[in-house]
Amino acid sequence: xxxxxxxxxxxxxxxxxxxxxxxxxxxxxxxxxxxxxxxxxxxxxxxxxxxxxxxxxxxxxxxxxxxxxxxxxxxxxxxxxxxxxxxxxxxxxxxxxxxxxxxxxxxxxxxxxxxxxxxxxxxxxxxxxxxxxxxxxxxxxxxxxxxxxxxxxxxxxxxxxxxxxxxxxxxxxxxxxxxxxxxxxxxxxxxxxxxxxxxxxxxxxxxxxxxxxxxxxxxxxxxxxxxxxxxxxxxxxxxxxxxxxxxxxxxxxxxxxxxxxxxxxxxxxxxxxxxxxxxxxxxxxxxxxxxxxxxxxxxxxxxxxxxxxxxxxxxxxxxxxxxxxxxxxxxxxxxxxxxxxxxxxxxxxxxxxxxxxxxxxxxxxxxxxxxxxxxxxxxxxxxxxxxxxxxxxxxxxxxxxxxxxxxxxxxxxxxxxxxxxxxxxxxxxxxxxxxxxxxxxxxxxxxxxxxxxxxxxxxxxxxxxxxxxxxxxxxxxxxxxxxxxxxxxxxxxxxxxxxxxxxxxxxxxxxxxxxxxxxxxxxxxxxxxxxxxxxxxxxxxxxxxxxxxxxxxxxxxxxxxxxxxxxxxxxxxxxxxxxxxxxxxxxxxxxxxxxxxxxxxxxxxxxxxxxxxxxxxxxxxxxxxxxxxxxxxxxxxxxxxxxxxxxxxxxxxxxxxxxxxxxxxxxxxxxxxxxxxxxxxxxxxxxxxxxxxxxxxxxxxxxxxx
Numbered sequence: 001x002x003x004x005x006x007x008x009x010x011x012x013x014x015x016x017x018x019x020x021x022x023x024x025x026x027x028x029x030x031x032x033x034x035x036x037x038x039x040x041x042x043x044x045x046x047x048x049x050x051x052x053x054x055x056x057x058x059x060x061x062x063x064x065x066x067x068x069x070x071x072x073x074x075x076x077x078x079x080x081x082x083x084x085x086x087x088x089x090x091x092x093x094x095x096x097x098x099x100x101x102x103x104x105x106x107x108x109x110x111x112x113x114x115x116x117x118x119x120x121x122x123x124x125x126x127x128x129x130x131x132x133x134x135x136x137x138x139x140x141x142x143x144x145x146x147x148x149x150x151x152x153x154x155x156x157x158x159x160x161x162x163x164x165x166x167x168x169x170x171x172x173x174x175x176x177x178x179x180x181x182x183x184x185x186x187x188x189x190x191x192x193x194x195x196x197x198x199x200x201x202x203x204x205x206x207x208x209x210x211x212x213x214x215x216x217x218x219x220x221x222x223x224x225x226x227x228x229x230x231x232x233x234x235x236x237x238x239x240x241x242x243x244x245x246x247x248x249x250x251x252x253x254x255x256x257x258x259x260x261x262x263x264x265x266x267x268x269x270x271x272x273x274x275x276x277x278x279x280x281x282x283x284x285x286x287x288x289x290x291x292x293x294x295x296x297x298x299x300x301x302x303x304x305x306x307x308x309x310x311x312x313x314x315x316x317x318x319x320x321x322x323x324x325x326x327x328x329x330x331x332x333x334x335x336x337x338x339x340x341x342x343x344x345x346x347x348x349x350x351x352x353x354x355x356x357x358x359x360x361x362x363x364x365x366x367x368x369x370x371x372x373x374x375x376x377x378x379x380x381x382x383x384x385x386x387x388x389x390x391x392x393x394x395x396x397x398x399x400x401x402x403x404x405x406x407x408x409x410x411x412x413x414x415x416x417x418x419x420x421x422x423x424x425x426x427x428x429x430x431x432x433x434x435x436x437x438x439x440x441x442x443x444x445x446x447x448x449x450x451x452x453x454x455x456x457x458x459x460x461x462x463x464x465x466x467x468x469x470x471x472x473x474x475x476x477x478x479x480x481x482x483x484x485x486x487x488x489x490x491x492x493x494x495x496x497x498x499x500x501x502x503x504x505x506x507x508x509x510x511x512x513x514x515x516x517x518x519x520x521x522x523x524x525x526x527x528x529x530x531x532x533x534x535x536x537x538x539x540x541x542x543x544x545x546x547x548x549x550x551x552x553x554x555x556x557x558x559x560x561x562x563x564x565x566x567x568x569x570x571x572x573x574x575x576x577x578x579x580x581x582x583x584x585x586x587x588x589x590x591x592x593x594x595x596x597x598x599x600x601x602x603x604x605x606x607x608x609x610x611x612x613x614x615x616x617x618x619x620x621x622x623x624x625x626x627x628x629x630x631x632x633x634x635x636x637x638x639x640x641x642x643x644x645x646x647x648x649x650x651x652x653x654x655x656x657x658x659x660x661x662x663x664x665x666x667x668x669x670x671x672x673x674x675x676x677x678x679x680x681x682x683x684x685x686x687x688x689x690x691x692x693x694x695x696x697x698x699x700x701x702x703x704x705x706x
Contacts, residue, residue: 035143036064039081068146076120076149084131095138096129122151217558219246273310276301282319283338294332301340308425314399321392322356329360349424357418363411372397450576456481462491462505488512507536518550522641531571610654617678621647656692663701670697
């Protein structure tokens, strides 16, 4: 085939003739151009179909026929290539945009056929690209590609669902907690209100019981006095009946408060008691019944002459329960042993063990841990105790624990049981009992031997109840001279105007109570060692402990007139012996010197001990008690009375005063002074010194230097 070119035409010959081909036949309008996306580059690498990038395959087919491109969050920088496949044009420019990021068209430079995107945010986008026509318009049908950049796992849809669920759970928990807290607050408020009402009721009954016990003391006192006088008269039986009914009133008062305070403990009315005498009394009440049943009994006791502060009614109930059980479960021919022995002794306390031992049926080992539980009844003994309620031993344990004691049991089935109640009391001079015959005769005689005054002992009686005052003064007026007051304020006034040898005071009184008055007596240098007896119907361990901070004896109402007289005699003898000792020491002194008050002697000895160990940072109140000739109880009480501070505070006070003396001399540094007075920390020394003197040690030394 041959051809001839003539201008813009080509003549081509064929076997059938020739054809004329004009250039116009090959001209294409820009209107028909179609742009295609031709490639994807990531990190300057062209991605092929099926190629794995990390854990993902980005292209499953050619990109020009791909509608949607999904990229992971770490492949969000990429380049897209495109072309309109027109090679006849001298200028090739394209317009593209990424809807969702920027809706404006971007124009490429001539010959540039790619678009690059860097760090594309997470989301969905629409990429559009088209050629620029000869007239400057953008191609009407551009190429499109849906692009999606996936978020990280914690920002994905599933993560947001989880977050939503967690939020709902947290919200529900918060609402529940707020409701629970509100409910708890309401319950607490109701509980506080209920406790307040219970306390008001308990206080009312306690005060009522106190009012009952004052006339009860008078009744028992007069009856006891008449019984001793009319011992052989026809009226003795009637008087004994009156005494028995008065004691029954005591029990009824106790039961009234006990029923009201089931959860808080029964009313505690302690009185000075001989534990041997009380146990013997209960044993004697049961002895006839046990003998009638054919049970051999025996009572044994040590010589325990210490006074125990017990609630007689409750301890009698404990002993009655134990003896009743022992008699119930011991067959005829068996034996019961009741003993009171010294269990253990310490420096300040003595323990007494009350033991009830029988040869009865015993208790099984598996039942022993439960016998003190409320309403518990041993299954093995229900045939012998069909009418029992299961509260007897529970009450025994409750009452013993109320007295700060313990109860234990040792039992062998078929051989018997042994119950042991352990109680304690303080080993102090004021708690030692006198023999009964000495109480009436020898003690009075002993007082006359040490009483070197022509007058009778003068006693200040501070009691707001007139009947109690009249009863005591009428009963003991032959041996003592009484000066009476209705409250603590009047008592202090009478004390200042009279030579008083002993004070007897109630606690609950108008204007000023007995404890306030006793505190002022102890703080005065002239009356600090005056014997004080607290005689009150306000009972309880805390009341007794608070009373012994100032008093030498504590007697609760109803009281025994005989016992009160015995305590008066003992304290007067002790006080006179102390004064005589001071007088003899002064007479034996070679040189005449100023007579020092006993309080001054005490403080001087204690202060000298502290000064002797002032550079020892480990010197404590306990060490002071060990080195002194006084008991710990005396030291704590006297320091509190004379200085109004505790033993630890007093030691620190002596150290600080010594430090002030050293600083005044301006010969030592603050640090040297600190170590010399037993401090080890500069900040603590400075803090204590400033609290005492108002300035720091450095400022104090500087002011003294000026």
